[in-house]
Amino acid sequence: MSTQIEQAFVKHFESEVHQAYQRQGSKLRATVRSKSNIKGASTTFQKVGKGTASTKARHGQVPVMSIDHEPVECLLADYYAGDWVDKLDELKVNIDERMVVANAGAYALGRKTDELIIAALDESTNFAGADTDGLTKPKVLEAFELLGVADVPDDGDRVAVVGWKQWSELLGIKEFANADYIGQEELPWKGTQAKRWLGALWMPHSGLTLNAGVRFCHWFHKSAVGHASGADVSSDITWHGDRAAHFVNNMMSQGACLIDADGVVTMRALET
Template identity: 75%
Template sequence: MSTSVAQAFVKQFEREVHDAYQRMGSKLRNTVRTKNNVQGASTVFQKVGKGTASTKARHGAVPVMNLDHTPVECTLYDFYAGDWVDRLDELKTNIDERQIIASAGAYALGRKTDELILGELNRSTNYAGASSDGLTKAKVLTAFEKLGESDVPDDGQRYAVVGWKQWSQLLGIDEFASTEYVGADELPWRGTQAKRWLGTLWMPYCGAY
């Protein structure tokens, strides 16, 4: 057997981890802007400001908006989630050990991705109220007022990540849990993965609080 065959095993395992991560790894990755196949130690996302429309005189020059472009740099980090698989041991078991480890690695990398996203969310200084009295309807409405005042578009891409305790508190709000307000198709009792309410996708997550 060629000694270089181990490299083929490693590449196969890396591909399986990558495929598993894409399918089931991160719960929050699709809620943020992403870039794939970045080469280098960092990448930049452009944050574009608002434009203003103006009138012009006949034959006059069209006024320019002078859009503000604010670059937001994102530093890349390498994270690893691997384990050892003996090819001879695979011949002695009736389970796909390599696939099990690949799936476990994908979940581990997914949790790390979500941990990094939540870490950035927790750096925010915008609050809708004190945390001592839990998540209430008043806080939800205050948060939506803040989004509106900041001109955050209501384009179906708003997300709210809450902890399981806050999810239970939301279930106590009639407007969130009652079919009379949200319709039968949007009831949270149909599944606890996510629910759309007030144009926002609410997601319970064990790492959020």
């Protein structure tokens, strides 16, 4: 009976970790192309070129577009987030230590997922504006133009992720924050801190790269970045009698890659 109880405890804990990861662990996973249940150390995303339509003679053969297919390899790596839960410590605290550790592990892995995606976005060399000022309206409009010139689809799958400093700067742009321009439903301070503007979902993120006082913000299309998961978040709990404690290990196997550089525009913003 004791063994069965222990198994139930482990399954319950793993379920809590998975739910916490899905709820608040990663902010960016749903904004990119994602493949799950990958077998092996890597997977391949296909970058598909543009097709060209042309005419044909009567009774002639239909011309073949010969669309380019460029495979982009995405490497996976294993990540762990573990901690100890002392048996007697659980008797001295008035909080659910299991839930605390579950959330901490899930959030740590979620931040790692976002780190992988951000590292892929940082490979972009399509810069809008200079890095000598903040996130201004002209810089945003230049990024908007670059996406349009590159024929990046305006199909609702564009995402712009900025730092919290830049989010504050956006709030100073009336076209971003004034209901007279965007309507009551798109105000940036209603509900969660995310909103739609210029055909994209805008959201703040605390984990964007900060290099020499310059924050790298990205405006991208969902199809431009790939995320692969060989093993989603799981947990393993073992009892160590010599420590009189459980060791809680959360783990996953994931990777991310830049598929199409044309689908990412980086807005470098100076933070002072």
